[in-house]
Amino acid sequence: MKTSDFYFDLPEELIAQHPSGIRGQDKLMRLGKNDGAVTHFAMDNLPELISPDTLMIFNNSRVRRARCYGIKETTGRETEFMFLNQIDKDCRVWNTMVKNAKKQKPGMRYTFPDGTVGTIIECPGNEGTEFRALQFDFIISEDWFEKNGHIPLPPYIKREDT
Template sequence: MKLSDFDFDLPEELIAQKPAGTRGQDRLMLLGRSSGDVRHLKMDDLPDLIAPGTLMVFNNSKVRRSRCYGVKLSEKEGQGGREQEFMFLNQMTPDLKIWHTMVKGAKKVKTGNRYSFFDGTVGTIVENEGDEGSEFRTVRFEIPLDDLWFEKNGHIPLPPYIRREDDDTDSERYQTVYAKETGSSACPTAGLHFTEEMFARLDAKKIERCFVTLHVGLGTFLPVRAQNIEDHKMHEEFYTIPFDTAEKINRAKKEGRPVLAVGTTSVRTLESASDENGYVKGGSGSTSIFMYPGYTFKCVNQVFTNFHTPQSTLIMLVSAFAGRENILNAYREAVEQKYRFFSYGDCMLIK
């Protein structure tokens, strides 16, 4: 399939730059997975759209303050040069001293360059990863970079289509209310619509829930550059499925109850860990799964998700789930109805 098969016209004013005034008060589109039928609703309607006994699976990864700025040090200790932006993706050693990063304007960031961060910590570029034009760099520090270091030195890693600096609102709103396990470089944003009040309503309807962890990295968000999408290679992301979660999923599958994945990251986790019958194995692993039309879903029956960017792996995933024409038709209607798109935007339930 061609990359252009997943394009659509999106007015820039529909790209949400800030969260809605109140968490959970967003618009909701209901899309029939087979029929392509569309209904325009609100997030408040969600509990009435889900059958009792459905198992909802959420990704509880927490966003790390992973966008950090370092100042290049000259050969004379203490003399600084230009500021450089680093996105910290994941640690490469258990001692938290060597990190895989993506660098903005990486061409000038050479092996051996040293950078001083906000608290005075110094990192050294020890490897230029990939080809000559790669934006990835390996950085070594003399001290471990723990969560407290990122809280002191880092910024919320808002996606590039949000054209403003992060502020105090983002510290709360670019994080799900159930976020627990720190490690993501971007928020699993479908979960941003849920509140404790919504969970109470779902409980009252006998709708079960459980949690997995997939730390969101570049595998989800890097642009597809290959014109033939089959040639695109996903970056690796790490996940954990607790054993009690695996038991709940496998019980639901055995009993014929729907498994509703909240967010594409939950979809990726469940489909990566499931066998041909949709049963999953508890534990940790990594995935570079790439789902596009033609993929056969084994575990997931329903999907709750946001509206995604044109030509992205995310719109390809939902197109694999509900059909490319159904998705593109629904997106055209969303544009006509002025839904808000992307991370801070509105949501869709596919069933």
């Protein structure tokens, strides 16, 4: 199987920028396994489309507000960080993806909306990649992300994370 098997052209005007607002009324497309026939439904129809022997797996994880913007101490410019995972057990050092990573060097400091400061530190394996390790003076908690972060939306969604 190749990822190209899943490619299809989707005109931009058909990409929903917001959920429908009425639970169950979002669109659902079914692709026939044997004949490739495409049929359209509403999510409300899902229970009648599932056979009794179907195994369903649900993802009930919560999306972390992991996109955070820091102001670079030396220039005053805003820099976007996507917090991926903690590196240390104390939750003070985080692996991040950062915009313009080549320009973000160890020792650079960034101030986040609540006034906290994160410093880029050396992290083996991050050289030459878009990843940077960011160290804080205290534990970064879920509350910190709620105060300072934004929900990461995919690039085809052209709106703020309201």
